[in-house]
Amino acid sequence: MQTPDPIKPESYNSDVFPTWCPGCGNFGIWAALKMALSNLKIPPHKVALIFGVGCSGNFANFVKGYVFHSLHGRALPVASGAKLANSDLHVIAIGGDGDGFAEGLSHTIQTIRSNVNITYIVHDNHVYSLTTGQTSPTSLKGFKTKTTPEGSFEYPINPMALAISAGGSFVARGFAGEIPHLSDLIVQGIQHRGFSFIDVMQPCPTFNPQLSYDWYRQRLYKLADQGYKPDNRHKAWDIAQEEISEKIATGVLYQEQRATLEDNFPQISKTALVKKDFSGVDIRQFLGQFK
Amino acid sequence: MSNKLITIKIGGEAGFGIKVAGATLGKVFLRLGYEIADYTEYPSLIRGGHNTTELTIGPKIYHVVRPINLLVALNQETFDKHLSILSDDAGIIFDPEKTKPTTDKFKLYPVPFGKILKEIAGSDLMKNTVALGATLAVLDGNIEGYLQVLKEIFGKKSDKIVNANIAAANAGYSFVKENLQGEFPYKIEPQEVKDQVYLTGNEAIALGAIAGQCQAYFAYPMTPSTSVLVYLSKHGPKVGMLVRQAEDEISVINQAIGASWAGARSMLGTSGGGFALMSEALGLAGITETPLVIFVSQRSGPATGLPTWSEQGDLRFVLHTAQGEFPRIILAPGDQEECFYMTAEAHNLAQKYQMPVFILSDKNLSEGGKTVTSFDQSKIAIEHGEVLSEEQVKQAKKYLRYQVTESGVSPRTLPGTENGLFTANSDEHNEYGYSEEDGENRIAQVDKRARKLETVAKEIPKPVFYGPNNADLTIVSWGSTKSTILQAMESLKDKSVNFLHYSYMWPLGTAQFEPLKKAKKIMVIENNSTGLFEGIIRENVGRVSEFNFRKYDGRPFWPHEIVKKILNI
Numbered sequence: 040m041q042t043p044d045p046i047k048p049e050s051y052n053s054d055v056f057p058t059w060c061p062g063c064g065n066f067g068i069w070a071a072l073k074m075a076l077s078n079l080k081i082p083p084h085k086v087a088l089i090f091g092v093g094c095s096g097n098f099a100n101f102v103k104g105y106v107f108h109s110l111h112g113r114a115l116p117v118a119s120g121a122k123l124a125n126s127d128l129h130v131i132a133i134g135g136d137g138d139g140f141a142e143g144l145s146h147t148i149q150t151i152r153s154n155v156n157i158t159y160i161v162h163d164n165h166v167y168s169l170t171t172g173q174t175s176p177t178s179l180k181g182f183k184t185k186t187t188p189e190g191s192f193e194y195p196i197n198p199m200a201l202a203i204s205a206g207g208s209f210v211a212r213g214f215a216g217e218i219p220h221l222s223d224l225i226v227q228g229i230q231h232r233g234f235s236f237i238d239v240m241q242p243c244p245t246f247n248p249q250l251s252y253d254w255y256r257q258r259l260y261k262l263a264d265q266g267y268k269p270d271n272r273h274k275a276w277d278i279a280q281e282e283i284s285e286k287i288a289t290g291v292l293y294q295e296q297r298a299t300l301e302d303n304f305p306q307i308s309k310t311a312l313v314k315k316d317f318s319g320v321d322i323r324q325f326l327g328q329f330k
Numbered sequence: 331m332s333n334k335l336i337t338i339k340i341g342g343e344a345g346f347g348i349k350v351a352g353a354t355l356g357k358v359f360l361r362l363g364y365e366i367a368d369y370t371e372y373p374s375l376i377r378g379g380h381n382t383t384e385l386t387i388g389p390k391i392y393h394v395v396r397p398i399n400l401l402v403a404l405n406q407e408t409f410d411k412h413l414s415i416l417s418d419d420a421g422i423i424f425d426p427e428k429t430k431p432t433t434d435k436f437k438l439y440p441v442p443f444g445k446i447l448k449e450i451a452g453s454d455l456m457k458n459t460v461a462l463g464a465t466l467a468v469l470d471g472n473i474e475g476y477l478q479v480l481k482e483i484f485g486k487k488s489d490k491i492v493n494a495n496i497a498a499a500n501a502g503y504s505f506v507k508e509n510l511q512g513e514f515p516y517k518i519e520p521q522e523v524k525d526q527v528y529l530t531g532n533e534a535i536a537l538g539a540i541a542g543q544c545q546a547y548f549a550y551p552m553t554p555s556t557s558v559l560v561y562l563s564k565h566g567p568k569v570g571m572l573v574r575q576a577e578d579e580i581s582v583i584n585q586a587i588g589a590s591w592a593g594a595r596s597m598l599g600t601s602g603g604g605f606a607l608m609s610e611a612l613g614l615a616g617i618t619e620t621p622l623v624i625f626v627s628q629r630s631g632p633a634t635g636l637p638t639w640s641e642q643g644d645l646r647f648v649l650h651t652a653q654g655e656f657p658r659i660i661l662a663p664g665d666q667e668e669c670f671y672m673t674a675e676a677h678n679l680a681q682k683y684q685m686p687v688f689i690l691s692d693k694n695l696s697e698g699g700k701t702v703t704s705f706d707q708s709k710i711a712i713e714h715g716e717v718l719s720e721e722q723v724k725q726a727k728k729y730l731r732y733q734v735t736e737s738g739v740s741p742r743t744l745p746g747t748e749n750g751l752f753t754a755n756s757d758e759h760n761e762y763g764y765s766e767e768d769g770e771n772r773i774a775q776v777d778k779r780a781r782k783l784e785t786v787a788k789e790i791p792k793p794v795f796y797g798p799n800n801a802d803l804t805i806v807s808w809g810s811t812k813s814t815i816l817q818a819m820e821s822l823k824d825k826s827v828n829f830l831h832y833s834y835m836w837p838l839g840t841a842q843f844e845p846l847k848k849a850k851k852i853m854v855i856e857n858n859s860t861g862l863f864e865g866i867i868r869e870n871v872g873r874v875s876e877f878n879f880r881k882y883d884g885r886p887f888w889p890h891e892i893v894k895k896i897l898n899i
Contacts, residue, residue: 055764084748087592092756099753100764105745106753107591108765109584110614116581120588120596121745123572124546128592128745149577306570313593313744317543320569322707325537329527330360330704 046080048073050103057101064215064241065094068162069101071218072131075225081129089118091134091143094169094243095162098133112142115150115159119300122157125313126301129229130157137167140176140196151205151234155300158228158235162215163198164243165250172246179284182249198238199279203272203293209235210275210293214259215242216252220289227291233299240287255287262290269294335388335395336516338465339412340458342404345377351458352383354483355465356699358475359387360528363521367813368699369394369886374553374637380407389521392665393817394698396888399516400468401436402461403429404443419515423464425457439468439510446501456498463502468510471518473503525704531695531810534666534702535625536561538673539571541707544623545594546572548586550579553637554693555599555627579604583611583624590620591754593717593744595677597623602631602644609652612686616656618754619732619740619779621680621687621715623673624648628692630884639884640693642809642857645866648688649836655776657783659683659790660836662690664812667702668833669695674710681715683739683782690835692857694886695810716741723750730761734774738781787839795845797828803896804849806875808832808863811855811887818892827896832863843871853877853896855887 051073059065076086083104090099092111099108105128109117118132139147139161150159166184167173173186177198181190202210209231213221221239228235240259242252262269262278267290269275275293301307306315340351349370356366364387373379386394397417403409403424410432416422424431426440441464443457452459459480466473477496484492529537536558539547547566549559559575566573572594576582582598590596600608605626615622628644630636648660659679663669673689680687718741723729731752733740740761743750753763758775760766797819805827807815812831819829830845830852846852846867854864854875859882867873879895881887 053764054762082748084746084751087745089588097765099755103751105751106755106763107588107618108753108755108757109587110610110756113580113584113611113614116576116584117588117591119581120546120548120585120590121592122588123574123585124589124592124594124596125744125746145577146581149581304567304572306567306572312545312570312572312589313746315545315570317545317570317595318712320540320543322537322541322705324568325540325565326527326704329529329533 046077046082048077051076051083053101053103055100058097059094060245062242062244063094064164064243065098065162067215067218067221068160068239068241069098071221071225072102072160074218074222075229078222078226079229085129087118087121087128087130089114089121089130089132091138093135093137093167095133095135095138097169112138112146114138115143115146118157119150119153119155122155123301123304123307123312126156126307126311127314131229132157132159134161136161136163136165136175136177140198148201148205151202151207151236153300154206154208154233154297156233158225159237160225161198161238162241163238164241164247166243166247168243168246197279199292200276202236203275203279207236207293208233208295208297209291211235211237211291212287212289213237213239214255214289215239216255217289220261224291231294232296258283258285258287259289260286262288262292334516335386335391336400336469337384337386337395337398338400338402339382339384339398340402340404340461341380341382341408341412342458343377344372344375344379344381346381346404347455347458348381348383348404351462352385353699354479355462356385356528357479358466359385360526360701361475361523362518363523364388365391365526365701366528366699367391367394369694370697372638380411382408391817393813393889395817396890400465402465404457404461405429421468421514423461423468437512437514439464439506441502441505443502446505447498450494450497450501452494452498456495459495459498460502463499464506466518467503467506468514469516469518470514473499526701527704528699528701529666530557530697530699531663531666531669531691532557532627532697533561534669535673535689535691536565537705538670539597539677540566540569541670541705541710542674542677543595543712544571544597544677546574546586546589546596547599548574548576548582548589548596549599550576550582550604552601552604554629554696555601555625557697558599558625579607580611583608586622587611587615587618587620590622591618591745595681596621597625597677599625599627601627601629602647603634605648605651613652613654613656614756615686616652616658616779617756617758619684620754621684623676623680623687623689625689625691627696628690630882636884638693640857640886641882641884642692642811642862643882645690645808645835645862648690656779657685658836659685659687659786660690661688662809662833662835663695664809664831664833665695665702666700670705671709672833678713679786682713683786684715684742685782690809692810700813715739718743718747718750720748720750723747731763732759732761732775732778734761734778736781737785738778739785740778783837787837787842790834790837792841793830793832793834793845795828795830798826799828801828802826802850804852805829805855806832806846806852806867807855808835811857814887814889815855815892817889821889821893822896825896838866838870846871846873851876853879855879855892857881857887
């Protein structure tokens with residue numbers, strides 16, 4: 040049996056043990072995701088996990104489910120296509136800051152605005168690690184890497200502000216070092232009807248040691264602890280403007296209910312596309328136009 | 331009944347409904363039993379510029395022929411520009427208030443479109459309606475069929491628009507009948523009415539997608555592929571098809587791959603430039619063995635090229651796109667009929683062999699209208715390939731998605747199937763799908779994927795011969811040049827010439843090349859400048875062609891050009 044009952048976090052372990060560096064933040068995200076899926080009692084065969092390419096993409100080998108390890112930057116369109124084809128699946132896209140904010144930035148913006156009912160988790164370590172340490176779109180200004188020996192000089196992308204301005208219906212930030220909190224965010228994201236965007240602060244002890252667990256902990260604060268309600272886009276915007284070099288809010292910044300991408304296609308509103316019977320399709324109804 | 335063909339050319343500014351006028355006139359002739367082929371030229375802009383459409387009608391035709399027998403000039407430019415391609419006995423319909431005749435060599439039909447429209451309070455946009463009414467009068471046809479088509483076209487809008495157009499058509503018709511009597515050598519004659527459809531290649535491809543039970547179509551608008559997206563956006567949902575315009579071509583192909591992986595029969599449409607953006611993801615479909623139908627309608631490249639003109643310049647491109655080696659199937663339908671059946675077949679092949687399958691068209695075929703025998707869906711048997719159900723997976727002890735098999739095809743499961751888990755992996759992978767860099771595994775997976783193509787080569791049909799069995803010269807062509815060459819063959823019946831047409835372009839196995847080895851002398855005809863298919867033939871069978879005929883000015887080959895070329899060798 041591939042699906043032990045009851046479902047436990049270990050039910051999602053693959054045959055391959057993670058090859059990430061000791062202390063990598065990816066372990067925390069891995070654990071949080073498995074915990075979230077088991078809390079929601081989603082069996083591995085009902086979850087579609089679509090990965091980009093990078094250290095986060097290698098996750099594809101370390102988790103059990105219907106897994107698609109796609110191209111760098113392209114996890115979101117693959118995930119959207121899968122969801123449109125089979126809306127009964129829980130579709131989760133996973134990538135890094137290079138996937139989401141460099142190679143696939145336009146997909147990130149477009150998928151957020153489409154509000155397709157999937158969850159997107161970004162492993163945001165502010166550095167390119169699988170290629171052994173180059174600057175990323177979220178690297179802090181002045182960050183010295185192999186390709187920016189004098190320090191990163193471009194203004195960093197602000198994922199929270201980006202998601203809010205693109206019309207994100209669920210915009211959240213988590214921390215790889217706080218597994219239960221992150222797991223809860225993933226649960227909320229999966230339960231959210233629409234596109235859920237979760238940017239995860241992920242320490243990379245090997246290629247970005249400056250942004251250590253301690254560095255993050257000194258700046259993190261939980262929105263929920265302050266009685267924050269994520270129902271106001273302007274307030275969310277203000278929080279998103281906080282410089283992460285000073286303070287980092289975690290939790291849900293903004294959430295709203297609105298039509299999903301799938302809602303705009305009446306043909307899949309009741310039955311998933313792959314479960315519809317096309318055997319009765321008859322072209323004679325169209326031939327009259329050409330006679 | 332005479333065998334006489336009539337070619338009519340209508341020209342005017344963009345925005346004056348030239349293409350619609352051609353298609354409307356075609357429909358009138360279709361209902362009179364004629365066979366029709368049309369051809370449209372237009373620049374890449376919305377208003378202004380010079381738009382033309384030409385129609386050839388006759389009891390039996392394959393392609394538009396020149397010279398032009400009747401020119402309908404909606405502006406001065408049309409009058410002036412096409413005099414050199416008119417037959418000596420041609421007529422010209424024009425508005426004498428707007429257009430100064432620069433010749434008296436042809437039979438001139440001055441019809442004051444503008445003045446007529448003023449009298450009946452019609453809008454200037456209805457110039458073409460007056461002109462088509464006049465056209466039918468010059469050709470000695472009756473007006474009733476045209477009035478019926480106008481009712482069908484404008485009926486959905488309002489009675490007012492219908493009535494205005496009917497008045498315009500009648501006015502144009504009566505003006506000629508009352509004022510411009512005289513013998514015109516081309517006349518509409520009643521034909522035997524056949525069960526035909528008159529449609530463009532793209533319309534046939536869209537219908538083929540529906541008949542092939544395509545469930546999801548993704549595209550980003552790009553001439554000359556856009557009309558498939560437009561047609562399916564309107565009609566696809568009626569059969570449950572999901573049609574989506576994505577944010578760019580990279581998203582298009584990746585969404586199509588995701589949808590196909592999840593179990594939907596998926597297709598995408600683009601042209602060369604858009605397909606260039608899809609290169610990397612084509613390889614993703616290849617290595618993950620995800621079924622995918624890719625419709626590429628070629629236009630003149632490279633880069634933006636001639637956006638609204640035609641070329642067969644992308645054969646090598648679709649054959650070799652993306653890094654690495656992986657199998658693909660390329661189909662290049664030759665006419666509207668093949669567009670329909672081969673699109674449906676492409677979906678079957680994609681499912682059976684779990685690989686990208688191309689439908690390679692071009693502007694000439696995609697946007698060219700033609701009458702063909704009405705489509706028979708019962709000729710299409712839907713195949714789903716090897717997809718394991720939950721029951722079948724249970725029976726297998728351990729399911730391995732990328733199991734190395736003799737045919738190369740490994741049975742699939744679809745996400746959602748219990749116990750059928752796997753990883754679709756852009757990295758080289760083992761039989762489960764996990765990333766694997768071991769050398770032996772690499773060879774096993776590369777060979778497994780490659781073996782699928784050998785299986786395909788045995789299944790796909792041989793190229794089709796037209797004309798006598800033995801001939802001194804064999805014309806060889808592929809894709810959209812089929813109709814032109816068949817039309818030319820009508821004038822070469824007393825010559826020792828036959829014609830070998832390829833529409834299954836890849837894989838090419840022994841059976842596909844066999845007829846080439848037997849041919850005495852061959853002439854490869856293609857719409858490109860470097861002889862792409864000629865090179866493929868040389869590379870694969872060592873057959874060097876004795877002659878070739880290439881055209882790359884964006885225009886189609888005209889039948890008379892082919893006849894001349896052959897008579898001159």
